[in-house]
Amino acid sequence: MEALIAFVLLIGGSYLAGGWVGGSGWPWVPDWFAARPWLLPVTVGVLTTPFLAAEPFVRYAVHRWELSGDVVYARTGFLTREWVFVPVSRIQTVDKAQGWLERALGLATLEIRTASHAGSSTIKGLDYAVAAGLAERLAHRAEQLRDDAT
Structure with missing residues (x-):
């Protein structure tokens, strides 16, 4: 259950970071990312979901x-x-x-x-x-x- 809480906090943090970086107007941020700040939390969610799904099975096995x-x-x-x-x-x-x-x-x-x-x-x-x-x-x-x- 700790993994689920960490997952939610990670998604929430990446959402806030994406909005902050995307709306900041920094020149080093690519234009495609600044126009789509929702990409960061979606990418983080897609990459971490397999770990979240596998964690209970690994814990049960060990x-x-x-x-x-x-x-x-x-x-x-x-x-x-x-x-x-x-x-x-x-x-x-x-x-x-x-x-x-x-x-x-x-x-x-x-x-x-x-x-x-x-x-x-x-x-x-x-x-x-x-x-x-x-x-x-x-x-x-x-x-x-x-x-x-x-």
Whole structure:
């Protein structure tokens, strides 16, 4: 969704820039462009639409998470990959977060925090019910494992 917001801002900015440059009367601006300032936002839209359309599919292909036994596994990244293994026994807090756009779409972000920043993980774009259930299971499992360790 951040890509859609960036796309709208980019189109709006190019529209304003095209109108400003086209109406300025600068001698270095070609006459064909000064007469058609709408070409800049149209060109920007045509060139960026394929990226906007492909972004959800790429994100779906590269972002993974799994809760197996006593470890939460999360993988992110397209060009560079990051794998995070969070032992459930090390979890200190499990938080659900919803921005206004996530709330409108019924999604949530799950933040799993440990004492170490490197061991913490964030899982974005989960269905709200899945995030709530996973947060509850992780909190209960972490409490059980801490009770066993002491």
